[in-house]
Structure formats: structure tokens, C-alpha cells
Amino acid sequence: MKKATIQAVVISLLLVFGATVSAGVELAYIFGIDHSIYEVNTETSTDEAVYTIPHSIELRGIDTAPDGKIYFVTGQSGGISEEDPSSYTYLEHVKSVSPSATPGADYGDEVIVYTNETVQSVGIPSEREPIRDVAIKTTDTVGGYEVYYSVATGAGGDARIYRVDGPETATLYYTVNLADVPVLTCNGTGGYWAGYFAFDDADNLYLSTGNHHPASIFRIGGAGRDRVTGSPVEIYSQNCSIIGLCYESPDSLYFADWESSIYRLDLETLEAELVYTNESIAYWMKDVALLSGRVAAGRTLPSTMSMLGRIRTAPDLGITEIHAGDPTFRDGGREAALPLTITIKNFGISTAETFEVGITALYPGQKREIEATFSAPGKVEGLEGGKEVDIRGTLTLVHPDNKVLYGQNISIRAHADSCFGYKAMPEYCKVMESDEMNNDMAVDLKLPTAPLGGLTPLASSLTKR
8 A cells, every 4th residue: 555755734734723633533534546445644644555445436425324334436347238229327326345454454345325326318418416425424423324315416406315224225314405505606596415414423414515616514403313394504604616515523524625635523512623634745635534433343443534535736627608690591490500619728737638629509499408419529638727728610400300400599508528429428428627516608599580581580599498
């Protein structure tokens, strides 16, 4: 297992901010590119990989149980469907690993706790709601607990938390209504929840907003084993992101800020203080868990804090602008071709390797977006961090029912790092980014009405959504 020395600047920052981490606490993190969980010992200033999953599998939220097990969420593409070659399976798991009873030994083999398998069509944007996080809820004072997971899409709609009942069964536990977890947006106030949550030992449920500025932590009382009776109450807010969080004691919980730091929130004063930062090697902290407990052999585990992170320098592709020109109609208005320019920026620092751009369209009377033909060479042979590139081409629109397009409102969506036409690709497609939720932009296109007496159609209009 690889070890590295944390540079002295980290220790000085800890002292300056007066961190209140208990003696012997070991911090841990995970690289987004190698999917390992690392422990960081704040006393010796060293870190060590304690568990690694295969690179082709995406590692998401984590939590730990009283018996020392680490629970985590993974996602990966499965094989092509035997019944329908145009579709493939996508597998999401809640898994666990157990610590060895021998000090210094590795964790044991993975155990699948819950499986969610969905079938996705090749070349069509996924409508799957991903499993985001896992959390442990204790049920007694002698080590009993239940496992819960969340399903969320940020601002895409109300989210849910489920209790795991078996390897393929789960019970709906709580619905997170976005209206109950508001955040400030450019257009006022809107709901947002990225799926990160935690329980304390007094039947309270905590929700953190996620990768959003500003971000909040909400507390909900009455969180029993089977249902939640309380309503969200905001207890803390800050201008930086609040991603994963974990409960430590009646007066403390910890959260990650999606950049390079971990904070402790005092549940009495509701004030947060910095307890760990790693600017020197610039990780993005994603999730936090506090390891403590006793294994079957009787060895007491050290008090350990674990966190998931992504390299801060990872690429981050986003679409900043879509510009459409005037269309040309063919086949009596049943086909429209319009020039389209898509501006893509790499908001990260590292270079994004080769990726492709795709377009989907939602036509009047249709419920699902379908892939549209975009004639530009949509492949980009690398984009340096901080740079932009314009993709110019012709978008061809044809209604699935062959209807006339004159005067129609059509929603088009551009996708950076598109995998349309590819089979069994990872969820992140070709470029693993620091943020996989900001790759697309949707605009509403108003096509001109039919020409009269050979006159040129009125100009089309484009509105961002």
C-alpha cells in the first residue's frame, strides 16, 4: 500500500485554525482516479491506502458501522442485453468490507449488501436516478444497525431514501421534497439535494445540500426505523459546498466542502471550524465517515475519520453557450437543418482527453428526448484546463412521427462528453471529471412559421432554460 508524507503546510494550517480533532484521530480520503480509501494520521502526517476497488467502477458515498465495517456505493456498466442488443445493463451496489482482526492487516473481501440493476438503451440519454450515498442508523446501544441509501438528482426532482431489507429489496423510508430544502439561486430560491445524508443516535436525520453555492445542512427530527415524522429545519449554511457528512457525538458532526477541507460543526453553537485541509496536494473532499467500533476478535479499532475526495485538478467539462442560426426546411417542412455553434469550456485544471459532443431533441407531443443528427466533427482531441472550444455544425431535426416542423417549439440539449452510439460505457463516459452533473445545456428553439408565397420564413429564436 502506497504511503505519502503530508507537507508541513497542512500541519501549520491545523494549528492556526485551532482544530479540535481528538488525539489519535486518523483522517482518510479517496482519489477520484484510483478509487482507493486512504487513511491520514494527523499525528504522524502520513497517509496510506487501506482499500481499493477496480478502476472501472465508480466509488460514491461511504459510511461506517459500529462493527467496523465500511459501507460504500458503486456504479458500473454491465454487459449488452441478450434479449435486446440495443440495450445494456447498469449495476449499482451497496457493498461492505470488514476490517481484519489482526492489526495492520488489510480489509476482507467485498460483500454485496444491495443490488439495483437497470436496463438502458444505447444512444439515448439515461433517465436513471442514481444511488448517491449510504448511511448507517444504529438501532440499539449494543451494536445493532440498519443500512439506508439515497436516490437523488440534485435539482432534477424530489429525492428518496430507502432502507435496505435484503440483497434485492428495499423499503421507501423518506421522500425529500425539494421545496422543503431550499437554496438561493440566480433566479431566486429553488430546491436542491445531491443525496448526502447521515443519522445521529437520537433519531435525527441530517441532509447536506451538496455541490451548490451556497449550501446548507438540514436536521429532521422523528427519524425512526421505518419512517420520518419531522420536517427539515436548516441549522447551518455557508457560501461553499457541503457534500458528505457524518455524525460523531451529540455536539459534533463533520462535513466535506468538495474542495480540500473538512469542517467540524458544533451542534450546540451551530458554528463550524476547519479541522483538516490539504491544499498542498489539492484534493476535492467528497464524503466523510467516522470509523470506530470493535471487531469480533475483540480488537478495538482506532478512532478514524474517512472521506471520499476527487482530485481538484481533474477536468470539468461544461457547455457555456449554444447559438443557432436560421434553419433551412426540406420535405415540405418535415425536416429542418440549422447551423449550430456549441461552446464548451474545461473548468478544471487538467486536460480533458478526447471526448465527443452529442445533441438530443424533445419534439412536441413526445415524452422522451431522442438523439438528433449533428453533422460537425463532434470529437474534440483534448481540451486544456481553463480553455474553450467552439463546435460548429449543422443540426438536423426530424419529428419521430414525420410531422411538419414549421412554427414548432423544440427543446434541444447539448451534451459534452457524450457516449451516444457506444455500448456499455462507464457512467462518466470517456472523461472522468470532478463534476459529472454539469455536462449539458438545454435551450428552447422556436422554429419560424411556414413561408407565404415563396417568402423567406421568419427568423427562429433560441431561449436558454
